[in-house]
Amino acid sequence: MSESKDAYALAGVDIAAGNAAVAQYREVLGRWQHPDQLDAIGGFGGLFAMPGDAARALVASTDGVGTKILIAAELERYDGVGRDLVNHCVNDILVVNASPLFFLDYYAVGKLDPEIAAAVVSGCANACRAHGCALLGGETAEMPGLYAPGHFDLAGTIVGVVDRAAVPNPASVEPGDAVIGLPAVGLHTNGYSLARALIPHEQWLQPFGDATYADALLAEHPSYYEAVRAIQKVASVKVMAHITGGGLLENLPRTLRPEVKAVLEQSRWSVPAIQQVLVERGGLTHEERYRTLNMGIGYTLVVPVDDAARAVAAVPGAKTIGWIEARTGEEAQVTIHPARSTD
Known part of the structure; x- marks a missing residue:
């Protein structure tokens, strides 16, 4: 990033630094690639050859909701961020023409409130159901001292399937x-x-x-x-x-x-x-x-x-x-x- 930072960097998010990190990931991961991995890191979704079916591929992607969570938490509007997360992930694998199969969520908090956790996960579940996508499970992590009171983080991983001939070229x-x-x-x-x-x-x-x-x-x-x-x-x-x-x-x-x-x-x-x-x-x-x-x-x-x-x-x-x-x-x-x- 140049010395003259843009408004987003001044707000705390440096897109150029993120791009530089991905470039370093490519360098590290470029030293070895699984023989069934079909593309390089950096795409909207990663492709992996379907075991036993050479005509199809699995497509996976992981993402989060970002600091939208802070607004939702302060206003106590919790279920929307779960839908945000699933929809975001569905869109990412859709770029390679994949249809969603299943989803796993990761909910992390300093002090667990079961009702808030249930509200967040219910949003994930509703969005998964709307896409015919199974919510297989996930992880609820309670980590005292890592998050401020009332704060939490939410991320998820989606796996879909695509015919290899239908992947956009x-x-x-x-x-x-x-x-x-x-x-x-x-x-x-x-x-x-x-x-x-x-x-x-x-x-x-x-x-x-x-x-x-x-x-x-x-x-x-x-x-x-x-x-x-x-x-x-x-x-x-x-x-x-x-x-x-x-x-x-x-x-x-x-x-x-x-x-x-x-x-x-x-x-x-x-x-x-x-x-x-x-x-x-x-x-x-x-x-x-x-x-x-x-x-x-x-x-x-x-x-x-x-x-x-x-x-x-x-x-x-x-x-x-x-x-x-x-x-x-x-x-x-x-x-x-x-x-x-x-x-």
């Missing part, structure tokens, strides 16, 4: 393809350290739009599973991306080949009001806002331009947000700019 992406965006409803599970720095807890219960700041901050991280399956029925989906930490600038390139870039027009979609507040209060630069927040796009799909209209029509709120171009040299893999004139 970045090599299929060509200049002229369309980028479809599915709408975000809020921060989802990223950007909360910045949000807590810019929206003090004294304001959380104050009116904001038709509800309160708290309602906007705790809006559920949606699952895009059904939306993606609906689009796949009418369009050829080449690659997908879940827009989480790192925003559009870092997540969309994760499934593009180096020879292409995505060009997006920010005026083609709406930015949730809560994110507009953060941009204004934090004075976020163009790069900061699209690297820290989802800025209104929760999931992207690349389809042939001839399929774009059918893809958009298949899901309410879906929009064509940009296109694919050839990339040369050291050009950025994602460019976001205002709509171009048609004159």
